[in-house]
Amino acid sequence: xxxxxxxxxxxxxxxxxxxxxxxxxxxxxxxxxxxxxxxxxxxxxxxxxxxxxxxxxxxxxxxxxxxxxxxxxxxxxxxxxxxxxxxxxxxxxxxxxxxxxxxxxxxxxxxxxxxxxxxxxxxxxxxxxxxxxxxxxxxxxxxxxxxxxxxxxxxxxxxxxxxxxxxxxxxxxxxxxxxxxxxxxxxxxxxxxxxxxxxxxxxxxxxxxxxxxxxxxxxxxxxxxxxxxxxxxxxxxxxxxxxxxxxxxxxxxxxxxxxxxxxxxxxxxxxxxxxxxxxxxxxxxxxxxxxxxxxxxxxxxxxxxxxxxxxxxxxxxxxxxxxxxxxxxxxxxxxxxxxxxxxxxxxxxxxxxxxxxxxxxxxxxxxxxxxxxxxxxxxxxxxxxxxxxxxxxxxxxxxxxxxxxxxxxxxxxxxxxxxxxxxx
Amino acid sequence: xxxxxxxxxxxxxxxxxxxxxxxxxxxxxxxxxxxxxxxxxxxxxxxxxxxxxxxxxxxxxxxxxxxxxxxxxxxxxxxxxxxxxxxxxxxxxxxxxxxxxxxxxxxxxxxxxxxxxxxxxxxxxxxxxxxxxxxxxxxxxxxxxxxxx
Numbered sequence: 001x002x003x004x005x006x007x008x009x010x011x012x013x014x015x016x017x018x019x020x021x022x023x024x025x026x027x028x029x030x031x032x033x034x035x036x037x038x039x040x041x042x043x044x045x046x047x048x049x050x051x052x053x054x055x056x057x058x059x060x061x062x063x064x065x066x067x068x069x070x071x072x073x074x075x076x077x078x079x080x081x082x083x084x085x086x087x088x089x090x091x092x093x094x095x096x097x098x099x100x101x102x103x104x105x106x107x108x109x110x111x112x113x114x115x116x117x118x119x120x121x122x123x124x125x126x127x128x129x130x131x132x133x134x135x136x137x138x139x140x141x142x143x144x145x146x147x148x149x150x151x152x153x154x155x156x157x158x159x160x161x162x163x164x165x166x167x168x169x170x171x172x173x174x175x176x177x178x179x180x181x182x183x184x185x186x187x188x189x190x191x192x193x194x195x196x197x198x199x200x201x202x203x204x205x206x207x208x209x210x211x212x213x214x215x216x217x218x219x220x221x222x223x224x225x226x227x228x229x230x231x232x233x234x235x236x237x238x239x240x241x242x243x244x245x246x247x248x249x250x251x252x253x254x255x256x257x258x259x260x261x262x263x264x265x266x267x268x269x270x271x272x273x274x275x276x277x278x279x280x281x282x283x284x285x286x287x288x289x290x291x292x293x294x295x296x297x298x299x300x301x302x303x304x305x306x307x308x309x310x311x312x313x314x315x316x317x318x319x320x321x322x323x324x325x326x327x328x329x330x331x332x333x334x335x336x337x338x339x340x341x342x343x344x345x346x347x348x349x350x351x352x353x354x355x356x357x358x359x360x361x362x363x364x365x366x367x368x369x370x371x372x373x374x375x376x377x378x379x380x381x382x383x384x385x386x387x388x389x390x391x392x393x394x395x396x397x398x399x400x401x402x403x404x405x406x407x408x409x410x411x412x413x414x415x416x417x418x419x420x421x422x423x424x
Numbered sequence: 425x426x427x428x429x430x431x432x433x434x435x436x437x438x439x440x441x442x443x444x445x446x447x448x449x450x451x452x453x454x455x456x457x458x459x460x461x462x463x464x465x466x467x468x469x470x471x472x473x474x475x476x477x478x479x480x481x482x483x484x485x486x487x488x489x490x491x492x493x494x495x496x497x498x499x500x501x502x503x504x505x506x507x508x509x510x511x512x513x514x515x516x517x518x519x520x521x522x523x524x525x526x527x528x529x530x531x532x533x534x535x536x537x538x539x540x541x542x543x544x545x546x547x548x549x550x551x552x553x554x555x556x557x558x559x560x561x562x563x564x565x566x567x568x569x570x571x572x573x
Contacts, residue, residue, distance in 0.1 A: 360489075361486075361487065361488035361489060362463075362488075363463050363465075363488040363490075363548070363551065364432075364488050364489045364490070367428075367431065367545060367547075367548065368428060371428045378463070379462065379463045379464065380463065380464040384464060387464065393463070393464045393465060393466075393486045394463050394464055394465075422428065422432055422437070423437065423441075423489070
């Protein structure tokens with residue numbers, strides 16, 4: 001009894017004294033952030049495009065090539081066994097990270113774009129026919145529009161688009177009204193890459209499922225800031241990229257419900273995705289290999305698992321709390337600037353703030369900021385339909401990662417003063 | 425390191441803010457649209473040719489300071505020139521914005537010399553060339569949209 005109480009007390013004491021997440025310390029884990037750009041310390045605010053990589057990820061990739069490199073699933077020798085084991089451990093790590101019950105539901109792909117294309121070309125091609133509909137939203141990145149457009153063109157199907165409000169939120173009732181008897185799939189983002197809008201994804205999935213419509217969630221921007229629990233959400237597919245999650249480029253994940261993946265035809269043909277091949281007939285391999293033709297990005301998968309381990313060690317909740325606090329600080333700081341106009345004022349926001357400075361073109365904003373060492377994105381953010389909806393050609397976008405600080409936001413604001421001075 | 429003021433010279437900023445020859449051209453005989461897929465900027469250039477000479481040329485659209493200033497200065501220079509003369513000037517201008525002022529015929533450039541800082545900013549070369557691509561496309565009688573890609 002005493003022991004149990006004592007244990008409980010020490011546990012909660014440990015929780016209290018657990019060091020809070022310290023972004024300044026975390027910065028030291030990212031070698032690239034130490035450099036100067038145009039003579040100024042680098043302020044990297046383009047994390048929605050890609051995040052920087054911690055030493056742990058760089059080392060994991062190097063170590064793989066220095067110690068374990070071999071092809072997977074075919075060698076009888078030790079290196080191949082090690083490479084295979086690490087590759088499959090990475091898959092299991094990803095599965096745990098997104099709450100997938102079965103690692104076989106985790107398909108390694110090049111990135112979110114390839115994941116969406118895979119679903120369009122397999123699930124889509126077998127489920128969508130002439131006169132059917134695929135529903136997307138105005139918030140989507142081109143990579144969650146164009147694969148569906150291609151599919152609809154091929155099948156004589158219709159691409160429907162759920163609208164956003166002026167603030168940049170999805171209009172849920174309008175979305176629900178578009179879920180009709182011919183809707184074969186809803187493809188929707190978890191977080192808008194252009195505005196930072198967090199979509200009410202659980203509610204969207206609930207409404208789609210109540211009409212019998214499966215849902216693909218684009219988690220490219222969502223997973224780094226919010227994570228995702230595939231089991232709790234009830235989603236049918238979830239796609240994300242490793243390189244926006246502090247992992248390497250060239251690796252990404254498609255998670256799908258096992259019953260969908262089992263029913264889907266293979267996508268690319270080649271080695272690894274077969275059990276046996278004759279010129280008359282090929283028997284396809286089981287999940288997940290059915291969708292992984294050819295030698296996979298082994299080091300990428302290992303690097304992605306290392307990134308997840310790194311984030312886990314820092315504490316996902318602590319990182320999320322820091323990012324929320326920093327984003328709110330940035331939004332307030334930008335809103336307080338008299339000539340800055342925020343683009344999109346969604347109810348809930350993650351990672352991103354889009355803005356305009358007076359009538360200065362975003363490209364000019366980006367160039368001046370760059371010369372002050374500040375990296376932001378300027379342009380249409382691969383979301384031209386959304387830009388058209390907002391009546392804009394482009395915006396400037398600052399996007400945050402775990403290593404950003406209030407000092408970075410202050411540098412951004414000073415940079416905007418320089419923009420104003422130059423173009424006054 | 426080049427200074428920002430090498431790119432954004434006074435003349436460039438002035439033309440970016442108050443572009444000359446901006447707006448629709450009545451009686452245009454040639455027209456083309458320039459599109460920069462990188463940023464979504466669009467500029468339409470319209471020209472009126474009389475006896476093989478550009479009598480008037482104007483532009484419309486949205487763009488950054490560099491693309492607007494370039495279009496503005498270009499329209500001033502193109503007036504009174506033949507398409508062949510414009511091609512020759514563009515050749516010098518393109519060399520200027522990609523390689524810098526060294527080895528470029530300064531006399532041919534005239535006012536275009538204010539774009540001498542662009543070559544230090546590789547991502548902005550397309551902004552500076554956008555209107556030129558559109559004008560040359562228009563004069564070739566194309567009239568379709570041209571892309572900087």
